[in-house]
Amino acid sequence: PLFNLHSRDEVGSTNDEVRLLAEQGAQDGTVVWALRQSAGRGRQGRTWVSPEGNLYFSLLLRPRVPIAEAANLSFVASLALADAIRHFSPDIKLSLKWPNDVLIEGQKVSGVLLESKARPSAELEYLIMGIGVNLKNYPDDARYPATSLFEQINQNTPHPGKMLKAFLNNFDPWYKLWNKDGFAAVRAAWLDQAHGLGKKIYVRLPGETLSGRFVTIDKDGALDLDLDNGKQRLITAGDVFFT
Ligand code: BTN
Structure with a gap:
């Protein structure tokens, strides 16, 4: 523009x-x-x-x-x-x-x-x-x-x-x-240039904190997390922490 x-x-x-x-x-x-x-x-x-x-x-x-x-x-x-x-x-x-x-x-x-x-x-x-x-x-x-x-x-x-x-x-x-x-x-x-890609991360959501491996972002930009319990989760809003 x-x-x-x-x-x-x-x-x-x-x-x-x-x-x-x-x-x-x-x-x-x-x-x-x-x-x-x-x-x-x-x-x-x-x-x-x-x-x-x-x-x-x-x-x-x-x-x-x-x-x-x-x-x-x-x-x-x-x-x-x-x-x-x-x-x-x-x-x-x-x-x-x-x-x-x-x-x-x-x-x-x-x-x-x-x-x-x-x-x-x-x-x-x-x-x-x-x-x-x-x-x-x-x-x-x-x-x-x-x-x-x-x-x-x-x-x-x-x-x-x-x-x-x-x-x-x-x-x-x-x-x-x-x-x-x-x-x-x-x-x-x-x-x-992504920080923490492929590594373990924490994602704070309202009311819960998830931890898992940061696999990728999907075709729309959602964060693709492999949870510690083996399940996959796509996250569209949340706060990421690395430790
Ligand atoms: C964040 O990381 O939480 C986002 C911060 C965004 C701050 C900018 S400063 C200019 C614009 N006006 C605001 O009130 N917020 C954004």
């Missing part, structure tokens, strides 16, 4: 700003970027602490696909984020945590929050791709070990605007590939 950027000093959540614009008919490619968020949100209803220094933005997309395919885009987002980070630090060791976190040395450096609206026909009306990248700060009370780009690459750490530009530049080709060839090519590229 052609990107149409709105810059703000502070908002509650950039996802909410983009939702307002989407409801007013904003185009595919609309972006809201804020220096700070007072009510940043993470996945699974968590808070995303958003002090100045990091990157916080949301991107509006209107692909014409069934709502069921919207989740494909979380993998597109993490591939583009990994490329954007490598743009500033080519030799950095990155891996991708299901469904959409980027890890450096096993610690989370970015997160993606997708929110979508469907038409009555079950076609996607729009998708809001909210992205946070820890450039300068990271929460020390995080449920999952976190890091910042600054902790990893010091003076090579870009300012938020530079990182946003690198993301958008790298998002474009992945998004085009997904539009043209569907999820298969994205899936293969994601699996190439």
